[in-house]
Amino acid sequence: METVKVALIGFGTIGSGVARLLLEEGPRIARGAQKKVELAYVVDKDLSRERNVTLPEGLLSDDLDRALEDPEVKVVVQLIGGTRAARPIMLRALESGKDVVTANKALLATHGPELFEKARQKGRSIAFEAAVAGGIPIITGIGQCLAANRIESIEAILNGTCNFILTQMEEHGIDYGEVVTEAQRLGYAEADPTMDVDGTDATQKLAILAQLAFGATVNWEDIPRMGIESLEVGDLLFAQEMGYHIRLVATAELGPEGLDLCVGPTLIPEGTPLAGVQGAFNAVQVVGDAVGPVFFQGLGAGQNPTASAVVADLIDTIAGRSAITFNALNLWSDHDAGGVSARDPKKTPGRYYLRLNVAKELEVASEAARVLKEHNTAIDSLFQYEDPEDAGGAGLVIMTQQTTEGEIAAAVDAIRKLPFVRPGGTRARVAG
Amino acid sequence: METVKVALIGFGTIGSGVARLLLEEGPRIARGAQKKVELAYVVDKDLSRERNVTLPEGLLSDDLDRALEDPEVKVVVQLIGGTRAARPIMLRALESGKDVVTANKALLATHGPELFEKARQKGRSIAFEAAVAGGIPIITGIGQCLAANRIESIEAILNGTCNFILTQMEEHGIDYGEVVTEAQRLGYAEADPTMDVDGTDATQKLAILAQLAFGATVNWEDIPRMGIESLEVGDLLFAQEMGYHIRLVATAELGPEGLDLCVGPTLIPEGTPLAGVQGAFNAVQVVGDAVGPVFFQGLGAGQNPTASAVVADLIDTIAGRSAITFNALNLWSDHDAGGVSARDPKKTPGRYYLRLNVAKELEVASEAARVLKEHNTAIDSLFQYEDPEDAGGAGLVIMTQQTTEGEIAAAVDAIRKLPFVRPGGTRARVAG
Numbered sequence: 001m002e003t004v005k006v007a008l009i010g011f012g013t014i015g016s017g018v019a020r021l022l023l024e025e026g027p028r029i030a031r032g033a034q035k036k037v038e039l040a041y042v043v044d045k046d047l048s049r050e051r052n053v054t055l056p057e058g059l060l061s062d063d064l065d066r067a068l069e070d071p072e073v074k075v076v077v078q079l080i081g082g083t084r085a086a087r088p089i090m091l092r093a094l095e096s097g098k099d100v101v102t103a104n105k106a107l108l109a110t111h112g113p114e115l116f117e118k119a120r121q122k123g124r125s126i127a128f129e130a131a132v133a134g135g136i137p138i139i140t141g142i143g144q145c146l147a148a149n150r151i152e153s154i155e156a157i158l159n160g161t162c163n164f165i166l167t168q169m170e171e172h173g174i175d176y177g178e179v180v181t182e183a184q185r186l187g188y189a190e191a192d193p194t195m196d197v198d199g200t201d202a203t204q205k206l207a208i209l210a211q212l213a214f215g216a217t218v219n220w221e222d223i224p225r226m227g228i229e230s231l232e233v234g235d236l237l238f239a240q241e242m243g244y245h246i247r248l249v250a251t252a253e254l255g256p257e258g259l260d261l262c263v264g265p266t267l268i269p270e271g272t273p274l275a276g277v278q279g280a281f282n283a284v285q286v287v288g289d290a291v292g293p294v295f296f297q298g299l300g301a302g303q304n305p306t307a308s309a310v311v312a313d314l315i316d317t318i319a320g321r322s323a324i325t326f327n328a329l330n331l332w333s334d335h336d337a338g339g340v341s342a343r344d345p346k347k348t349p350g351r352y353y354l355r356l357n358v359a360k361e362l363e364v365a366s367e368a369a370r371v372l373k374e375h376n377t378a379i380d381s382l383f384q385y386e387d388p389e390d391a392g393g394a395g396l397v398i399m400t401q402q403t404t405e406g407e408i409a410a411a412v413d414a415i416r417k418l419p420f421v422r423p424g425g426t427r428a429r430v431a432g
Numbered sequence: 433m434e435t436v437k438v439a440l441i442g443f444g445t446i447g448s449g450v451a452r453l454l455l456e457e458g459p460r461i462a463r464g465a466q467k468k469v470e471l472a473y474v475v476d477k478d479l480s481r482e483r484n485v486t487l488p489e490g491l492l493s494d495d496l497d498r499a500l501e502d503p504e505v506k507v508v509v510q511l512i513g514g515t516r517a518a519r520p521i522m523l524r525a526l527e528s529g530k531d532v533v534t535a536n537k538a539l540l541a542t543h544g545p546e547l548f549e550k551a552r553q554k555g556r557s558i559a560f561e562a563a564v565a566g567g568i569p570i571i572t573g574i575g576q577c578l579a580a581n582r583i584e585s586i587e588a589i590l591n592g593t594c595n596f597i598l599t600q601m602e603e604h605g606i607d608y609g610e611v612v613t614e615a616q617r618l619g620y621a622e623a624d625p626t627m628d629v630d631g632t633d634a635t636q637k638l639a640i641l642a643q644l645a646f647g648a649t650v651n652w653e654d655i656p657r658m659g660i661e662s663l664e665v666g667d668l669l670f671a672q673e674m675g676y677h678i679r680l681v682a683t684a685e686l687g688p689e690g691l692d693l694c695v696g697p698t699l700i701p702e703g704t705p706l707a708g709v710q711g712a713f714n715a716v717q718v719v720g721d722a723v724g725p726v727f728f729q730g731l732g733a734g735q736n737p738t739a740s741a742v743v744a745d746l747i748d749t750i751a752g753r754s755a756i757t758f759n760a761l762n763l764w765s766d767h768d769a770g771g772v773s774a775r776d777p778k779k780t781p782g783r784y785y786l787r788l789n790v791a792k793e794l795e796v797a798s799e800a801a802r803v804l805k806e807h808n809t810a811i812d813s814l815f816q817y818e819d820p821e822d823a824g825g826a827g828l829v830i831m832t833q834q835t836t837e838g839e840i841a842a843a844v845d846a847i848r849k850l851p852f853v854r855p856g857g858t859r860a861r862v863a864g
Contacts, residue, residue, distance in 0.1 A: 137577030144567030148743035311580035
């Protein structure tokens, strides 16, 4: 059996998981790849940190050049995070004629066109199953298994940290700040969880899915995005009262006027698959015109689930499937007319849940309603409650009828300027 | 762009869906396959039946020979049901050097070894995504996407007819017989639904999954199997009271002593993904040692979802991915030592729900408990209720502690022979 040499760049949590699988599960991986897979180089700047895998002597080094310049290395597994260091490494790997497997969603969401063009120039492939939803095979699912379908919509929980935080708040009534601390202690949240809780991570993943499913090249920064930081336990309970669970949902929906994309806290009707997604799980619901709704759920992060996806990509790449898929999908290409365009985000339709902190005055509700009406937004239901922690303060919860992202954003801005409205409050979309 | 000719054998419901996709979605399919796909022959014995697709003049015929003998036909889509006619057609297609795509689970579950050996001899591939769980990409999911994992267990709802019947009984309190009639009217059940409701269909699919995920070659008839015919609305309500939903579940679980397989009505704890599967949906929960639990849900039958899976296979076959996967998986092969063996079904462990129809006598419960104890089965809970429709009759519901399939089957046989036990009653497994 032929042997293929692989270089692993980035020996952090996921890199360690990938190295462990390659070292311990050789026969299974060789069976899938139909070649023996040799981990020939592990490269990281940090040579001293403790990892939960023991490499053979001499495998780990900080010598990137040696790994990328070895002509026997056919595949580079690129697991450096962020974009600054990762981009030149990935370009160099492709330039050296190596296929690349990566888990880096920020890199693809930001530099997809450049990277994929380079790979095409050099006749190489890029595989990225692990970049979206970790262990869930959603890239293969959409790119290969649903290839007969026109994709109509995607609704996805793509950030396990947010989902963990929201389900903890909902189930145990613990405040946002306290849950974040707990999530950090358990390893479900980074020391700096900003990119998770503000929706950046989910938005970058949605930009990749939009390219894959709809051929839409979107700058992830243009996608309307809200985080979960302003949600309070009360919001989750009010939503439950009304038959919803609040989750951070990334949505892509194809309509006659183009593709609507958005990321934010979303009220999901109880009894639907997405509403049942608990803890650190991710989930994706895809609707195809032939297959109907298909729902995937699994662990979207963590060492082993992500390593499972990386090694599946490595097997696909060595066995030859990745090259076929890469050529067929022609992602981030100027030359493909098949793609749809993202619509002006302001036109994205939706119903909304609003909670406002207000002074306990008579005209509060009618004033808010007036401003919403000025922005073509009708109210479905409204209730006001006393804030037990704030004498003279009250909360106002509004469910709107169908409106647009542009109208509701403008309405909320205007409402916040009303004299009786206090800081705080939140806004969430209503699904379905 | 090169053109590949395809012959479609079997122009029933699914065949019509496949033909429609091939005729209407040519550009999308060509993009995926990287070749133009030409539907060159459609073969069926019945030339007159109305179908919901209009074929170009001259495409439909009953001339199987012409289609299979055309050397330009590279792929045969084999959609004849059952095994008697389908087996020789499939063997002939492979013998003529054609790759095969099929949706026929009975054929693979019964003649897998012979068919796969023939394909290997001739250097051809067999793709069968549509044979299990319709539109859910579970064959690719397990065979390709989870290739880095040792699969630990599969729990699956593989028959949409049964799931529709059980959710209707549960939600609307309608009797089994009445729901079956309704399911037939809506097209969710065949005129003769025996193979669905007695668990045959799900068992054949489980045999295929057992081969794919564990390399276990099992005769599907050896898998312990129970249908849903003996369930009553009361069973679903009792289960709900105790926090469970009853579904027809196919289970494969790998333990140190081999693989346990079984199919039957199963109490699934509320709040788990499988418990939420409604109506005609199918679902599969796979646990891999690296990825953890991955859950898939979608439509398991019907014209378009199944055609979606068939055409995905056709694209994979023409693009070249199927041949790679087929060779790597080496399914139903004597030469592969990687497979595990199915354990003696009698040793399959489980907790059980029993409902017995009994005469209202004092010693009923204690006698049943005595017999269970003789078969090493302890009782977790027990209650007796009056049967309002049967003067002097009562029902006895028992939840056992952990026992085995062999012990519970023998115990139930013995209990049924006790003088106070009347015909009827049911037995179901308890998951988790």
